[in-house]
Amino acid sequence: MSSISQVIAMINRLEADGIVERYAIGGAVGATFYLEPVATLDVDIFVTSRPEPEKALLSLQPIYDYLTARGGIIEGEYIVIAGWPVQFLPSAGTLVEEALTNAVTVQVEGIPARVFTAEHLAAVALQTGRAKDKARLLQFVESGAIDAGHFKAILNRHGLDNQWREFERTFLSGAK
Amino acid sequence: MTFDLKRVLESKKALRRKLAARPVGEKLAMLDALRERALALREAGDHLRHSTVHEAPEKYRPVQNKEKHPKR
Numbered sequence: 094m095s096s097i098s099q100v101i102a103m104i105n106r107l108e109a110d111g112i113v114e115r116y117a118i119g120g121a122v123g124a125t126f127y128l129e130p131v132a133t134l135d136v137d138i139f140v141t142s143r144p145e146p147e148k149a150l151l152s153l154q155p156i157y158d159y160l161t162a163r164g165g166i167i168e169g170e171y172i173v174i175a176g177w178p179v180q181f182l183p184s185a186g187t188l189v190e191e192a193l194t195n196a197v198t199v200q201v202e203g204i205p206a207r208v209f210t211a212e213h214l215a216a217v218a219l220q221t222g223r224a225k226d227k228a229r230l231l232q233f234v235e236s237g238a239i240d241a242g243h244f245k246a247i248l249n250r251h252g253l254d255n256q257w258r259e260f261e262r263t264f265l266s267g268a269k
Numbered sequence: 270m271t272f273d274l275k276r277v278l279e280s281k282k283a284l285r286r287k288l289a290a291r292p293v294g295e296k297l298a299m300l301d302a303l304r305e306r307a308l309a310l311r312e313a314g315d316h317l318r319h320s321t322v323h324e325a326p327e328k329y330r331p332v333q334n335k336e337k338h339p340k341r
Binding site: 095096097098121122125126127128129130131132133134177199201202206235236238 | 282285300304306
């Protein structure tokens, strides 16, 4: 079993035990479910939690407590599981919320793993907009891994049409 | 083997397609290996930076980006 599969198994337990309401894998590891693998140093896990009545903001402390009790090691913003730094990202914004809701379950070596759809991964990459996100978005476009109609509908719902036009103009104009 | 750029680019594209089509479990195992390699390269780069004689004094050198992730 790969180390990432061990991370996924642990996150499944975290969800099954009710520490988070729902999780989904995003970032480069999520993209690997659809594209060729690209080197990454960490695992991004997006989570929703049941809101605590007295707290306006989601606390990651219960997640850290749960995982450190099971061998996880906190290092800065990360918790290291099976040798991989894992970052938990609370669902912030309507796009990520929708991505979490629509995430799909894929079996990995007999372990269920919930991952953002290719179209949501591409839309989140466009919204995030760092150089490496743009590179990932190009990978999605060039590989044909995304459904254009579904992708554009997501962009439209979340006000990303202008960003997409700019991206197309910069990176895809003249592309065959 | 060829130096024809068009064919080189086509073969790269074909390799990417082939890798993308591998089973997810296999691709995730590749991420483990790629990460090991990336960390080894990064450590080698750090060593190189610190073992190089610089013309500019420390305070005038460009600031390196902070680590995004904790070092092992």
